[in-house]
Amino acid sequence: MLKTDVGHPAQPAIPLIALGVLKGYIRNPLGFLVGAVLTLPRFKKRIPSHFPDEFVKSVALQTWMYIRLKEKVGQERAFEIIRAISLPAGLATTQANFKAVEMPRTFENLIANQQRNNRQGSTSWNRMEIVEQSEHKYEFRVVYCMFHDFYTQMGVPKLTTIGCTFDNIFFNSYLPEEVTFHRNGIGNRIADGVPACHFVLEHHTGEA
Numbered sequence: 001m002l003k004t005d006v007g008h009p010a011q012p013a014i015p016l017i018a019l020g021v022l023k024g025y026i027r028n029p030l031g032f033l034v035g036a037v038l039t040l041p042r043f044k045k046r047i048p049s050h051f052p053d054e055f056v057k058s059v060a061l062q063t064w065m066y067i068r069l070k071e072k073v074g075q076e077r078a079f080e081i082i083r084a085i086s087l088p089a090g091l092a093t094t095q096a097n098f099k100a101v102e103m104p105r106t107f108e109n110l111i112a113n114q115q116r117n118n119r120q121g122s123t124s125w126n127r128m129e130i131v132e133q134s135e136h137k138y139e140f141r142v143v144y145c146m147f148h149d150f151y152t153q154m155g156v157p158k159l160t161t162i163g164c165t166f167d168n169i170f171f172n173s174y175l176p177e178e179v180t181f182h183r184n185g186i187g188n189r190i191a192d193g194v195p196a197c198h199f200v201l202e203h204h205t206g207e208a
Contacts, residue, residue, distance in 0.1 A: 014089045018065070021085045026072065036065050043067075051150055055125050059147065062086060063154055083162050090166045091173075097121050098174070105175050107203045111138050129196075136203050141196040148190050160191040171201060178205045 015033065022029035043064040047056055062082060069078035095101065098113040111133065118128055125146035131139040148160040171181035180202050183189065188198040 014093070017089045017092065018085045021081065021088075025077075025081050025084075026069075032068070032072075033065075036061065036068055040064055046154075047150075048153060051146070052125060055146060055150070058122060059150060063151070063156060063159065066156060066159060079158060082159070083165070086162045087166055087169060090163070091170060093122065094166075094170050098170075100174070107135070107138075107175065107179060107201075107205070110171075110174050110179065110201070114138075138201040138203075140199050142190070142199070143196045145190050145197060157191070161189075164189050164191055164197070167199065171199075179203055 015037075019029055019033055022032060026032055040061055044056060044060055047060065062085070065085075066078055066082045069081055072078070073081070097117050098110070103109050103113075117123055118126065123142075126142050127144040128140050128142045131141060133139075145160070147163050148157070151157050151159045168181060171179070182200050182202075183198040184200055185198075188194060188196075190197050
């Protein structure tokens with residue numbers, strides 16, 4: 001029997017998503033994935049110790065796969081393969097974190113789960129500031145992004161932009177007929193060199 005509820009949402013099988021994508025782009029994708037997993041402990045020894053273990057667990061395999069893929073297929077192709085893996089995997093994971101199956105999709109639940117996720121979920125290592133919260137608009141800024149910090153220290157800062165792309169996908173798909181997400185313009189991300197990432201969610205229900 002399936003056991004999933006609000007307190008225990010289902011979790012996606014990320015390795016299966018990775019394998020499915022790798023099958024389209026490299027020879028022996030299973031061997032590559034197994035090799036990445038088996039050598040992952042060696043890669044983790046290179047990670048600065050101040051990064052929390054749970055955070056490292058969430059990003060290490062993706063980072064290590066990207067580094068290994070660069071040696072096989074080049075940087076540009078490796079980045080696109082990792083993006084092809086990370087976006088659907090991230091969407092599946094975040095749907096679980098935001099309890100999208102277990103709870104009604106409402107603007108209020110979107111805000112509540114974003115704040116809960118920032119306290120105890122996948123973005124709890126970041127620091128955010130709420131700018132505005134009303135029935136029509138929710139705006140916040142991330143003033144410290146551990147993902148950008150990590151990728152930069154590991155020499156692969158470009159991986160940060162995959163997470164930025166994912167923000168657009170998730171927030172604009174949660175309630176696509178009611179909620180739109182944007183960043184108050186182009187270049188408003190830490191990855192672009194500014195001090196904070198901007199997040200604006202506008203609720204349009206009831207508008208003509």
